[in-house]
Amino acid sequence: MAMSIETKTTQGTAECARLQARADALLGIYVQVPFCQTKCTYCNFHTGVVSGARFAPYVAAVCKEIREWRGLYRAAGLRSGEGSLFATDTIYIGGGTPSLLEPRLLAQMMEAIRGTFGGELLEVTLEADPETVTEQKARAWVEAGINRVSFGVQSFVDRELAAAGRMHRREDVYRAFAFLRAAGIGNISFDLIAGLPWQTRESWRESLEELRRLGPEHVSVYLLEVDEGSRLGKELLSSGKRYGAGAVPSDDEMAEFYELACAFLRAAGYRHYEISNWARPGFESRHNLKYWNRELYLGFGAGAHSFAGGERWANAHDAAEYVRAIESGRLPVEQRENVTAEMALEEELFLGLRKLAGIDLRKIEEEYGVDLGARIAPLENSGLVEREGDVVRLTEDKLSVSNEVFVGLMK
Ligand code: SF4
Numbered sequence: 001m002a003m004s005i006e007t008k009t010t011q012g013t014a015e016c017a018r019l020q021a022r023a024d025a026l027l028g029i030y031v032q033v034p035f036c037q038t039k040c041t042y043c044n045f046h047t048g049v050v051s052g053a054r055f056a057p058y059v060a061a062v063c064k065e066i067r068e069w070r071g072l073y074r075a076a077g078l079r080s081g082e083g084s085l086f087a088t089d090t091i092y093i094g095g096g097t098p099s100l101l102e103p104r105l106l107a108q109m110m111e112a113i114r115g116t117f118g119g120e121l122l123e124v125t126l127e128a129d130p131e132t133v134t135e136q137k138a139r140a141w142v143e144a145g146i147n148r149v150s151f152g153v154q155s156f157v158d159r160e161l162a163a164a165g166r167m168h169r170r171e172d173v174y175r176a177f178a179f180l181r182a183a184g185i186g187n188i189s190f191d192l193i194a195g196l197p198w199q200t201r202e203s204w205r206e207s208l209e210e211l212r213r214l215g216p217e218h219v220s221v222y223l224l225e226v227d228e229g230s231r232l233g234k235e236l237l238s239s240g241k242r243y244g245a246g247a248v249p250s251d252d253e254m255a256e257f258y259e260l261a262c263a264f265l266r267a268a269g270y271r272h273y274e275i276s277n278w279a280r281p282g283f284e285s286r287h288n289l290k291y292w293n294r295e296l297y298l299g300f301g302a303g304a305h306s307f308a309g310g311e312r313w314a315n316a317h318d319a320a321e322y323v324r325a326i327e328s329g330r331l332p333v334e335q336r337e338n339v340t341a342e343m344a345l346e347e348e349l350f351l352g353l354r355k356l357a358g359i360d361l362r363k364i365e366e367e368y369g370v371d372l373g374a375r376i377a378p379l380e381n382s383g384l385v386e387r388e389g390d391v392v393r394l395t396e397d398k399l400s401v402s403n404e405v406f407v408g409l410m411k
Contacts, residue, residue, distance in 0.1 A: 087119030195224030358393025
Protein backbone atom coordinates (compact mmCIF):
# COMPACT_ATOMS: atom_id res chain seq x y z
CA MET A 1 0.00 0.00 0.00
CA ALA A 2 2.77 2.43 0.90
CA MET A 3 4.35 1.77 -2.50
CA SER A 4 1.27 2.78 -4.46
CA ILE A 5 0.94 6.00 -2.48
CA GLU A 6 4.53 6.87 -3.16
CA THR A 7 4.14 6.18 -6.87
CA LYS A 8 1.00 8.28 -7.10
CA THR A 9 2.75 11.21 -5.42
CA THR A 10 5.83 10.96 -7.61
CA GLN A 11 3.82 10.80 -10.82
CA GLY A 12 1.80 13.80 -9.81
CA THR A 13 4.75 15.94 -8.84
CA ALA A 14 5.84 17.21 -12.27
CA GLU A 15 2.30 18.16 -13.23
CA CYS A 16 1.70 19.80 -9.84
CA ALA A 17 4.95 21.72 -10.06
CA ARG A 18 3.92 23.05 -13.50
CA LEU A 19 0.53 24.11 -12.17
CA GLN A 20 2.14 25.76 -9.17
CA ALA A 21 4.53 27.67 -11.39
CA ARG A 22 1.58 29.07 -13.38
CA ALA A 23 -0.68 29.74 -10.37
CA ASP A 24 -1.38 33.32 -9.27
CA ALA A 25 -1.37 32.24 -5.64
CA LEU A 26 -0.84 29.23 -3.43
CA LEU A 27 -3.87 28.69 -1.27
CA GLY A 28 -4.37 27.03 2.05
CA ILE A 29 -7.64 25.13 2.14
CA TYR A 30 -9.57 24.66 5.34
CA VAL A 31 -12.50 22.26 5.66
CA GLN A 32 -14.76 22.49 8.68
CA VAL A 33 -16.48 19.38 10.07
CA PRO A 34 -18.67 20.72 12.89
CA PHE A 35 -19.66 17.43 14.55
CA CYS A 36 -18.56 15.95 17.86
CA GLN A 37 -19.38 12.84 19.89
CA THR A 38 -20.19 14.84 23.02
CA LYS A 39 -19.82 18.47 24.00
CA CYS A 40 -16.70 19.18 26.08
CA THR A 41 -17.48 21.16 29.23
CA TYR A 42 -15.36 24.17 28.19
CA CYS A 43 -16.38 24.24 24.51
CA ASN A 44 -17.83 27.40 22.99
CA PHE A 45 -17.39 26.40 19.34
CA HIS A 46 -20.26 26.07 16.89
CA THR A 47 -20.22 22.31 16.87
CA GLY A 48 -22.99 19.84 17.46
CA VAL A 49 -23.62 16.28 18.51
CA VAL A 50 -25.75 14.90 15.67
CA SER A 51 -26.81 11.56 14.24
CA GLY A 52 -24.20 9.90 12.00
CA ALA A 53 -26.85 9.91 9.26
CA ARG A 54 -26.14 13.61 8.75
CA PHE A 55 -22.45 13.14 7.93
CA ALA A 56 -22.82 11.99 4.29
CA PRO A 57 -25.19 14.82 3.20
CA TYR A 58 -22.88 17.31 4.90
CA VAL A 59 -19.82 15.96 3.10
CA ALA A 60 -21.76 15.99 -0.21
CA ALA A 61 -22.51 19.69 0.37
CA VAL A 62 -18.87 20.45 1.17
CA CYS A 63 -17.75 18.65 -2.01
CA LYS A 64 -20.30 20.65 -4.03
CA GLU A 65 -19.07 23.90 -2.49
CA ILE A 66 -15.49 22.96 -3.39
CA ARG A 67 -16.26 21.88 -6.96
CA GLU A 68 -18.56 24.81 -7.72
CA TRP A 69 -16.69 27.46 -5.75
CA ARG A 70 -16.21 29.92 -8.61
CA GLY A 71 -19.88 30.03 -9.52
CA LEU A 72 -21.02 30.11 -5.89
CA TYR A 73 -18.63 32.94 -5.04
CA ARG A 74 -19.64 34.91 -8.14
CA ALA A 75 -23.33 34.57 -7.29
CA ALA A 76 -22.61 35.67 -3.69
CA GLY A 77 -20.79 38.75 -5.01
CA LEU A 78 -17.38 37.69 -3.71
CA ARG A 79 -14.49 39.04 -5.73
CA SER A 80 -12.06 36.18 -5.10
CA GLY A 81 -11.43 33.73 -7.81
CA GLU A 82 -12.46 35.91 -10.74
CA GLY A 83 -9.90 35.13 -13.39
CA SER A 84 -7.27 33.91 -10.93
CA LEU A 85 -5.60 30.53 -11.05
CA PHE A 86 -5.12 29.02 -7.62
CA ALA A 87 -3.08 26.01 -6.64
CA THR A 88 -2.99 24.62 -3.14
CA ASP A 89 -0.17 23.21 -1.05
CA THR A 90 -1.85 22.80 2.35
CA ILE A 91 -5.16 21.39 3.54
CA TYR A 92 -6.44 21.44 7.09
CA ILE A 93 -9.52 19.39 7.97
CA GLY A 94 -10.64 20.64 11.35
CA GLY A 95 -13.67 20.82 13.57
CA GLY A 96 -15.35 19.60 15.56
CA THR A 97 -14.05 16.08 15.30
CA PRO A 98 -13.44 15.23 11.62
CA SER A 99 -11.88 11.90 12.62
CA LEU A 100 -15.44 10.81 13.45
CA LEU A 101 -16.24 10.64 9.73
CA GLU A 102 -15.92 7.39 7.87
CA PRO A 103 -12.64 7.46 5.93
CA ARG A 104 -14.47 7.18 2.60
CA LEU A 105 -16.16 10.54 3.34
CA LEU A 106 -12.80 12.15 4.08
CA ALA A 107 -11.46 10.62 0.87
CA GLN A 108 -14.37 12.18 -1.06
CA MET A 109 -13.45 15.64 0.24
CA MET A 110 -9.80 15.09 -0.63
CA GLU A 111 -10.78 14.04 -4.16
CA ALA A 112 -12.96 17.12 -4.57
CA ILE A 113 -10.06 19.37 -3.54
CA ARG A 114 -7.52 17.57 -5.74
CA GLY A 115 -9.84 17.61 -8.71
CA THR A 116 -10.65 21.29 -8.33
CA PHE A 117 -7.46 23.02 -7.26
CA GLY A 118 -4.47 20.82 -8.04
CA GLY A 119 -1.05 21.71 -6.71
CA GLU A 120 1.51 19.72 -4.80
CA LEU A 121 0.03 18.91 -1.41
CA LEU A 122 2.85 19.33 1.05
CA GLU A 123 0.86 19.28 4.26
CA VAL A 124 -2.56 17.69 4.74
CA THR A 125 -3.71 17.81 8.36
CA LEU A 126 -6.60 15.99 9.97
CA GLU A 127 -7.74 16.92 13.45
CA ALA A 128 -8.41 13.78 15.46
CA ASP A 129 -9.60 12.87 18.90
CA PRO A 130 -7.57 9.94 20.26
CA GLU A 131 -10.52 7.66 21.02
CA THR A 132 -11.73 7.82 17.40
CA VAL A 133 -8.51 6.43 15.90
CA THR A 134 -8.38 2.79 14.83
CA GLU A 135 -5.74 0.86 12.94
CA GLN A 136 -7.96 0.68 9.84
CA LYS A 137 -8.83 4.36 9.92
CA ALA A 138 -5.19 5.38 10.27
CA ARG A 139 -4.28 3.34 7.18
CA ALA A 140 -7.23 4.72 5.21
CA TRP A 141 -6.27 8.29 6.12
CA VAL A 142 -2.77 7.78 4.76
CA GLU A 143 -4.20 6.28 1.62
CA ALA A 144 -6.47 9.32 1.19
CA GLY A 145 -3.39 11.58 1.31
CA ILE A 146 -3.42 12.77 4.93
CA ASN A 147 0.16 13.19 6.13
CA ARG A 148 -0.28 15.08 9.41
CA VAL A 149 -2.58 14.46 12.37
CA SER A 150 -3.35 17.06 14.99
CA PHE A 151 -4.44 15.39 18.18
CA GLY A 152 -6.71 16.94 20.77
CA VAL A 153 -4.80 15.38 23.69
CA GLN A 154 -5.44 18.32 26.08
CA SER A 155 -4.07 16.42 29.12
CA PHE A 156 -2.62 13.03 30.04
CA VAL A 157 -4.33 13.10 33.42
CA ASP A 158 -7.58 11.13 33.44
CA ARG A 159 -9.22 13.19 36.17
CA GLU A 160 -8.68 16.37 34.14
CA LEU A 161 -9.93 14.71 30.95
CA ALA A 162 -13.10 13.57 32.71
CA ALA A 163 -13.70 17.06 34.13
CA ALA A 164 -13.24 18.54 30.64
CA GLY A 165 -15.87 16.15 29.28
CA ARG A 166 -13.37 14.50 26.92
CA MET A 167 -14.14 10.98 25.74
CA HIS A 168 -10.55 9.72 25.72
CA ARG A 169 -8.20 8.76 28.52
CA ARG A 170 -4.42 8.68 28.74
CA GLU A 171 -4.14 5.15 27.38
CA ASP A 172 -6.18 6.06 24.27
CA VAL A 173 -3.50 8.60 23.32
CA TYR A 174 -0.81 5.93 23.50
CA ARG A 175 -2.88 3.45 21.48
CA ALA A 176 -3.85 5.96 18.79
CA PHE A 177 -0.32 7.30 18.51
CA ALA A 178 1.01 3.79 17.81
CA PHE A 179 -1.65 3.21 15.11
CA LEU A 180 -0.71 6.45 13.37
CA ARG A 181 3.00 5.76 13.44
CA ALA A 182 2.42 2.21 12.16
CA ALA A 183 0.34 3.62 9.30
CA GLY A 184 3.21 5.92 8.33
CA ILE A 185 2.13 9.31 9.74
CA GLY A 186 5.44 11.01 10.43
CA ASN A 187 4.05 14.38 11.44
CA ILE A 188 1.89 14.42 14.57
CA SER A 189 0.86 17.42 16.63
CA PHE A 190 -0.48 17.38 20.20
CA ASP A 191 -2.72 20.06 21.70
CA LEU A 192 -2.44 20.59 25.44
CA ILE A 193 -4.64 22.89 27.50
CA ALA A 194 -3.37 24.78 30.54
CA GLY A 195 -6.10 25.75 32.98
CA LEU A 196 -8.32 22.63 33.07
CA PRO A 197 -10.28 21.89 36.24
CA TRP A 198 -8.17 20.07 38.86
CA GLN A 199 -4.91 20.86 37.05
CA THR A 200 -1.93 21.55 39.32
CA ARG A 201 1.69 22.41 38.66
CA GLU A 202 2.57 18.74 39.24
CA SER A 203 -0.12 17.35 36.95
CA TRP A 204 0.81 19.86 34.23
CA ARG A 205 4.40 18.70 34.43
CA GLU A 206 3.16 15.10 34.26
CA SER A 207 1.36 15.87 30.96
CA LEU A 208 4.49 17.50 29.56
CA GLU A 209 6.59 14.48 30.60
CA GLU A 210 4.17 12.09 28.87
CA LEU A 211 4.25 14.25 25.76
CA ARG A 212 8.04 14.06 25.72
CA ARG A 213 7.86 10.29 26.08
CA LEU A 214 5.78 10.01 22.89
CA GLY A 215 7.71 12.72 21.05
CA PRO A 216 5.24 14.27 18.57
CA GLU A 217 6.78 16.57 15.96
CA HIS A 218 4.63 19.55 16.89
CA VAL A 219 2.96 20.88 20.04
CA SER A 220 0.28 23.53 20.63
CA VAL A 221 -0.41 24.84 24.13
CA TYR A 222 -3.59 26.79 24.75
CA LEU A 223 -4.60 28.66 27.87
CA LEU A 224 -8.18 27.90 28.80
CA GLU A 225 -10.44 30.90 28.63
CA VAL A 226 -13.61 29.91 30.37
CA ASP A 227 -16.49 31.13 28.25
CA GLU A 228 -19.56 32.10 30.25
CA GLY A 229 -21.81 30.25 27.83
CA SER A 230 -20.00 26.91 28.14
CA ARG A 231 -21.13 24.26 30.65
CA LEU A 232 -17.97 24.84 32.67
CA GLY A 233 -18.48 28.60 32.62
CA LYS A 234 -22.07 28.34 33.83
CA GLU A 235 -21.05 25.95 36.59
CA LEU A 236 -18.23 28.23 37.75
CA LEU A 237 -20.42 31.32 37.64
CA SER A 238 -23.04 29.68 39.80
CA SER A 239 -20.38 28.13 42.09
CA GLY A 240 -21.87 24.77 41.23
CA LYS A 241 -21.27 21.55 43.13
CA ARG A 242 -18.67 20.19 40.73
CA TYR A 243 -16.54 23.22 39.99
CA GLY A 244 -16.20 26.05 42.44
CA ALA A 245 -13.71 28.80 41.61
CA GLY A 246 -11.00 26.77 43.40
CA ALA A 247 -11.27 23.92 40.87
CA VAL A 248 -9.66 25.83 38.03
CA PRO A 249 -6.15 27.29 38.11
CA SER A 250 -5.90 31.06 38.57
CA ASP A 251 -4.58 33.36 35.82
CA ASP A 252 -1.22 33.52 37.62
CA GLU A 253 -1.03 29.75 37.78
CA MET A 254 -1.87 29.48 34.09
CA ALA A 255 0.90 31.98 33.27
CA GLU A 256 3.24 29.82 35.33
CA PHE A 257 2.13 26.67 33.47
CA TYR A 258 2.79 28.42 30.18
CA GLU A 259 6.28 29.46 31.26
CA LEU A 260 6.95 25.95 32.48
CA ALA A 261 5.90 24.61 29.05
CA CYS A 262 8.22 27.10 27.30
CA ALA A 263 11.24 25.96 29.32
CA PHE A 264 10.29 22.27 29.19
CA LEU A 265 9.70 22.14 25.44
CA ARG A 266 12.84 24.12 24.68
CA ALA A 267 14.87 21.63 26.73
CA ALA A 268 13.12 18.79 24.87
CA GLY A 269 14.35 20.13 21.50
CA TYR A 270 11.26 21.96 20.26
CA ARG A 271 11.53 25.38 18.64
CA HIS A 272 9.01 27.90 19.88
CA TYR A 273 7.88 29.59 16.65
CA GLU A 274 4.51 31.12 17.53
CA ILE A 275 3.02 32.17 20.87
CA SER A 276 1.10 28.89 21.24
CA ASN A 277 3.13 26.61 18.98
CA TRP A 278 6.36 24.60 19.09
CA ALA A 279 7.89 22.30 16.49
CA ARG A 280 10.87 20.11 15.82
CA PRO A 281 12.94 21.84 13.10
CA GLY A 282 11.13 21.65 9.76
CA PHE A 283 7.75 20.66 11.28
CA GLU A 284 6.27 24.13 11.77
CA SER A 285 2.66 24.11 10.54
CA ARG A 286 2.76 25.35 6.96
CA HIS A 287 -0.99 25.80 6.92
CA ASN A 288 -1.24 27.82 10.12
CA LEU A 289 1.72 29.96 9.07
CA LYS A 290 -0.47 31.13 6.18
CA TYR A 291 -2.87 32.68 8.71
CA TRP A 292 -0.11 34.52 10.56
CA ASN A 293 1.54 35.58 7.29
CA ARG A 294 -1.77 36.87 5.89
CA GLU A 295 -1.63 34.54 2.92
CA LEU A 296 -4.74 33.43 1.07
CA TYR A 297 -6.97 30.66 2.30
CA LEU A 298 -10.39 29.38 1.40
CA GLY A 299 -12.60 27.69 3.97
CA PHE A 300 -15.29 25.20 3.01
CA GLY A 301 -18.10 23.93 5.21
CA ALA A 302 -20.37 25.42 7.88
CA GLY A 303 -18.76 28.30 9.75
CA ALA A 304 -15.55 28.11 7.69
CA HIS A 305 -13.64 31.37 7.30
CA SER A 306 -11.88 32.58 4.15
CA PHE A 307 -9.47 35.35 3.23
CA ALA A 308 -8.96 36.17 -0.43
CA GLY A 309 -9.42 39.03 -2.85
CA GLY A 310 -9.09 41.64 -0.07
CA GLU A 311 -12.12 40.23 1.77
CA ARG A 312 -12.70 38.07 4.81
CA TRP A 313 -15.91 36.12 5.09
CA ALA A 314 -17.48 33.22 6.93
CA ASN A 315 -20.11 30.68 5.92
CA ALA A 316 -23.25 30.17 8.00
CA HIS A 317 -22.45 28.35 11.23
CA ASP A 318 -25.55 26.24 11.32
CA ALA A 319 -24.74 22.96 9.56
CA ALA A 320 -28.34 22.25 8.51
CA GLU A 321 -28.74 25.76 7.08
CA TYR A 322 -25.40 25.42 5.29
CA VAL A 323 -26.40 22.10 3.67
CA ARG A 324 -29.81 23.46 2.58
CA ALA A 325 -28.23 26.54 1.01
CA ILE A 326 -25.50 24.67 -0.86
CA GLU A 327 -27.98 22.05 -2.10
CA SER A 328 -30.07 24.85 -3.56
CA GLY A 329 -27.00 26.36 -5.26
CA ARG A 330 -26.39 29.29 -2.90
CA LEU A 331 -23.35 30.09 -0.75
CA PRO A 332 -24.65 31.06 2.73
CA VAL A 333 -22.27 33.91 3.63
CA GLU A 334 -22.86 34.93 7.25
CA GLN A 335 -20.20 37.57 7.87
CA ARG A 336 -18.26 39.52 5.34
CA GLU A 337 -15.89 42.47 5.43
CA ASN A 338 -13.58 44.31 3.10
CA VAL A 339 -10.11 44.51 4.58
CA THR A 340 -9.20 48.20 4.44
CA ALA A 341 -5.57 49.35 4.40
CA GLU A 342 -5.88 50.29 8.08
CA MET A 343 -7.22 46.84 9.00
CA ALA A 344 -4.53 45.17 6.93
CA LEU A 345 -1.84 47.13 8.79
CA GLU A 346 -3.27 46.07 12.16
CA GLU A 347 -3.36 42.46 11.02
CA GLU A 348 0.28 42.67 9.92
CA LEU A 349 1.17 43.74 13.47
CA PHE A 350 -1.15 41.46 15.47
CA LEU A 351 -0.70 38.34 13.39
CA GLY A 352 2.95 38.97 12.52
CA LEU A 353 4.02 39.52 16.11
CA ARG A 354 2.49 36.19 17.13
CA LYS A 355 5.46 34.61 15.33
CA LEU A 356 8.54 34.61 17.50
CA ALA A 357 10.66 35.53 14.47
CA GLY A 358 8.84 38.88 14.60
CA ILE A 359 8.02 41.40 11.88
CA ASP A 360 10.10 43.45 9.48
CA LEU A 361 9.11 46.92 10.62
CA ARG A 362 10.72 48.83 7.74
CA LYS A 363 9.06 46.62 5.15
CA ILE A 364 5.64 47.16 6.75
CA GLU A 365 6.20 50.92 7.09
CA GLU A 366 7.17 51.18 3.43
CA GLU A 367 4.28 49.04 2.25
CA TYR A 368 1.66 51.01 4.19
CA GLY A 369 3.35 54.44 4.06
CA VAL A 370 3.32 54.86 7.86
CA ASP A 371 5.78 55.54 10.67
CA LEU A 372 5.23 53.04 13.49
CA GLY A 373 8.04 54.36 15.71
CA ALA A 374 5.68 56.03 18.21
CA ARG A 375 3.62 52.83 18.61
CA ILE A 376 6.62 50.55 19.06
CA ALA A 377 8.88 52.72 21.27
CA PRO A 378 6.84 52.45 24.54
CA LEU A 379 6.62 48.67 24.13
CA GLU A 380 10.34 48.50 23.57
CA ASN A 381 11.02 50.77 26.56
CA SER A 382 8.93 48.55 28.82
CA GLY A 383 10.80 45.48 27.59
CA LEU A 384 7.74 43.82 26.02
CA VAL A 385 9.27 43.81 22.53
CA GLU A 386 12.86 43.90 21.36
CA ARG A 387 14.30 45.37 18.21
CA GLU A 388 17.22 44.14 16.16
CA GLY A 389 17.78 46.24 13.05
CA ASP A 390 14.43 46.29 11.24
CA VAL A 391 13.08 43.24 13.06
CA VAL A 392 10.72 43.71 16.01
CA ARG A 393 9.72 40.69 18.05
CA LEU A 394 8.09 39.80 21.33
CA THR A 395 10.61 39.45 24.15
CA GLU A 396 10.87 35.76 24.95
CA ASP A 397 10.59 36.00 28.73
CA LYS A 398 7.52 38.25 28.44
CA LEU A 399 5.45 35.97 26.22
CA SER A 400 3.00 35.15 29.00
CA VAL A 401 2.01 38.83 29.03
CA SER A 402 1.96 39.25 25.24
CA ASN A 403 -1.61 40.55 25.49
CA GLU A 404 -0.15 43.77 26.90
CA VAL A 405 1.70 44.23 23.61
CA PHE A 406 -1.48 43.85 21.60
CA VAL A 407 -3.34 46.25 23.89
CA GLY A 408 -0.41 48.71 23.61
CA LEU A 409 -0.50 48.53 19.83
CA MET A 410 -4.18 49.48 19.80
CA LYS A 411 -3.56 52.79 21.57
S1 SF4 B 1 -13.97 18.13 20.61
FE1 SF4 B 1 -13.46 20.30 20.32
S2 SF4 B 1 -15.15 21.14 19.12
FE2 SF4 B 1 -15.85 19.16 19.93
S3 SF4 B 1 -16.93 19.68 21.83
FE3 SF4 B 1 -14.80 19.22 22.39
S4 SF4 B 1 -13.72 21.22 22.35
FE4 SF4 B 1 -15.68 21.45 21.26
